[in-house]
Amino acid sequence: MEERIRKAVGSDATIRRPLPAFGDYSVYGGERAKEIAGAIREKLGNAVQKVEIVKGFVNITLAPEAVAFAVAEADAQDTEWGKFDVNAGKKISVEYGNPNPFKEIHIGHLMSNIIGESVSRLIEASGAVVVRDTFGGDVGPHVAKALWALRKDKVAEITNVKQIGEAYARGSNVYSEDETAKQEIDTLNARIYELVAHPEKAETEEERALLKLWQHGREISMEEFRRIFAKLGTRFDYEFFDSDTTEPGLRVVRDGLAKGIFEESDGAIIYRGEKKGLHTLVFITGRGTPTYETKDIGLAFIKEERIPSDEAIIVTGAEQKGHFAVFLAALSEIAPRVAEKTKHVAHGLLSLTSGKMSSRLGNVITATGLIEDVIAKASEKNPDPLIAEQVAVGAIKYMVLRQAPGSDIIFDAEKSLSLEGDSGPYLQYALVRAKKILAYGENGEGGTDKPPAPYAIERLIVHYPEVVARAAHSLAPNLLVNYLTELASAWNAFYATEQVLGSPEEAYKQRVTRAFAHTMTNGLHLLGIPTPSKM
RNA sequence: GCCCCGGUGGUGAAAUGGAUAUCACAGCUGACUUCGGAUCAGCUAUUCUGGGUUCGAAUCCUGGCCGGGGCACCA
Numbered sequence A: 001m002e003e004r005i006r007k008a009v010g011s012d013a014t015i016r017r018p019l020p021a022f023g024d025y026s027v028y029g030g031e032r033a034k035e036i037a038g039a040i041r042e043k044l045g046n047a048v049q050k051v052e053i054v055k056g057f058v059n060i061t062l063a064p065e066a067v068a069f070a071v072a073e074a075d076a077q078d079t080e081w082g083k084f085d086v087n088a089g090k091k092i093s094v095e096y097g098n099p100n101p102f103k104e105i106h107i108g109h110l111m112s113n114i115i116g117e118s119v120s121r122l123i124e125a126s127g128a129v130v131v132r133d134t135f136g137g138d139v140g141p142h143v144a145k146a147l148w149a150l151r152k153d154k155v156a157e158i159t160n161v162k163q164i165g166e167a168y169a170r171g172s173n174v175y176s177e178d179e180t181a182k183q184e185i186d187t188l189n190a191r192i193y194e195l196v197a198h199p200e201k202a203e204t205e206e207e208r209a210l211l212k213l214w215q216h217g218r219e220i221s222m223e224e225f226r227r228i229f230a231k232l233g234t235r236f237d238y239e240f241f242d243s244d245t246t247e248p249g250l251r252v253v254r255d256g257l258a259k260g261i262f263e264e265s266d267g268a269i270i271y272r273g274e275k276k277g278l279h280t281l282v283f284i285t286g287r288g289t290p291t292y293e294t295k296d297i298g299l300a301f302i303k304e305e306r307i308p309s310d311e312a313i314i315v316t317g318a319e320q321k322g323h324f325a326v327f328l329a330a331l332s333e334i335a336p337r338v339a340e341k342t343k344h345v346a347h348g349l350l351s352l353t354s355g356k357m358s359s360r361l362g363n364v365i366t367a368t369g370l371i372e373d374v375i376a377k378a379s380e381k382n383p384d385p386l387i388a389e390q391v392a393v394g395a396i397k398y399m400v401l402r403q404a405p406g407s408d409i410i411f412d413a414e415k416s417l418s419l420e421g422d423s424g425p426y427l428q429y430a431l432v433r434a435k436k437i438l439a440y441g442e443n444g445e446g447g448t449d450k451p452p453a454p455y456a457i458e459r460l461i462v463h464y465p466e467v468v469a470r471a472a473h474s475l476a477p478n479l480l481v482n483y484l485t486e487l488a489s490a491w492n493a494f495y496a497t498e499q500v501l502g503s504p505e506e507a508y509k510q511r512v513t514r515a516f517a518h519t520m521t522n523g524l525h526l527l528g529i530p531t532p533s534k535m
Numbered sequence B: 001g002c003c004c005c006g007g008u009g010g011u012g013a014a015a016u017g018g019a020u021a022u023c024a025c026a027g028c029u030g031a032c033u034u035c036g037g038a039u040c041a042g043c044u045a046u047u048c049u050g051g052g053u054u055c056g057a058a059u060c061c062u063g064g065c066c067g068g069g070g071c072a073c074c075a
Helices: A002-009 A030-047 A064-080 A107-125 A141-152 A161-177 A179-197 A205-231 A242-258 A292-306 A318-334 A336-341 A367-379 A385-401 A424-439 A456-461 A464-473 A477-497 A506-527
Strands: A025-028 A048-054 A057-062 A091-095 A129-136 A238-241 A263-265 A268-271 A281-284 A311-317 A342-347 A350-352 A409-411
Touching (some): A002 A025, A030 A057, A030 A064, A057 A064, A091 A107, A107 A205, A107 A311, A107 A367, A107 A464, A107 A477, A107 A506, A141 A179, A141 A205, A161 A179, A205 A367, A242 A268, A242 A292, A242 A318, A268 A318, A281 A318, A292 A336, A311 A336, A336 A342, A385 A424, A385 A477, A385 A506, A424 A477, A424 A506, A456 A506, A464 A506
Parallel strands (some): A091 A129, A091 A311, A129 A238, A350 A409
Antiparallel strands (some): A048 A057, A263 A268, A268 A281
8 A cells, every 4th residue: 555655656755654633644745745645646546535735744544445455455365464575586694693602591692582583584574585593602712711610620511501601600700810710711712722623633531521521511502592592483594603613714814814904913813994994803813713703704604605695684782883893894805795795783782770781790681591580470370381481482572672673671670571561462462352252253143234434453454564564674673563562552442442243343343353363463473472372 | 082872751662854752661540341351541741952954853964961882812
């Protein structure tokens, strides 16, 4: 519908959804208002009931038949409702989640996962094939810190992630406090890089034990991550690790050094971001180990080979903006086309009321801990554990997705546990009520009358495809969240004032109910929010 | 110091340069208890600040104040 109006007025016009009192669509025409109104009347014909000019605005009210037509489409198209095809034939990779083995997964990773998953689904709705991947740091200082502490404790067999998290916290503390320990950890770090890259070089019993501890630790971490991803509805097509990327990364950067892209400075290999208005970053340390920058270069090459794509999106926290700016600047000198198609989507920082999250300070709410807390809360009303989990996941995801991806979230544990009001469960509950009506089927005694005018909920359903298109285009799930909240509210108002079953307009209202149910189901799916069968 | 974000009711947010700034939470008032009450209806703002651009600014430009993040061997 919006498309038809756009064609009538010309592509540069901004078409808005005004306050309900002004109609279904509005275009600001200014001096040209009369002309625009004329074009709309002519091109849309009897699809419009009223075209009015108020203070330069052209307000359009759709004819009841046009509203009914869109509702019928929502009803008939079912799961296809709201899909479109601007990206048909494209392959787009989306990297997100990115928790690091040997560290506990915390709520920051939850944010990346929730936003990344929704962005992936929005892109899929635009017709593209999405390949999901996640990138974890399985080598590097954090690993050395954890393994150093585990070895001090003579741990031969890692049994759970908590053990790893605690070891990391301890290793991290001594690193900044104890000079001897710091040196031991640095040495261990370099050895881990070496052994992981060349396992055949593990000659002594001790080295083989270290390698085994590393492998086992990584696996334990990944198992935990996969469990959480599954709860959140994500399954990655590819899991990449730092250890995969160090070798190609180092090769490419050393090659770039020879070409003058990188420079040597104090024994390190650096990129002078200043030549592009950025800052200098170290790519290879004085000890010869690669930094995050070099690993990302390596990863870009690996992805290029394994997931050739038209576009590559990377979702991470906003604190990495600087890193990505420099990394992409360097990459654009090495592989311009790859840099060109790579897009960094930064999400806001998640902070506690007590300050920034840090896995080093130990004041972490782990992802698992948070999910369990919310499940416990949801269980009060939902004895069925599956449903309690669906409600909890919906509550958490809503909290993250309702905000623009770039903005920060101050995480108030107390408030996030509330399942009422402007929340995921509110949307889920509205859908449950609609489905309940539909479950009664066509057994009513009701009639086939039509109401005098379309219901408010119907006028809202008409806009769904436009909202999805805009959310997908701007990679902004929050636009969809806003819309669905409004939709649920309109549905609840409809539900409170209109009897469906047994009413004179039963058939009509049942179709509205199905159209709402399809719209809400599809919308929640795009957000990655589960749809419980009952609550 | 330099570079990025951000500042909207008591709180958390929304608003592709357009109308009367939209929601929710908390608070107060009321409804109904039906196809499931996790419901509905009603009541509450110098959009941090000074200047500018514009027919029109929460939005764009600029100065200031406040907060967060980043800035060479972490990720």
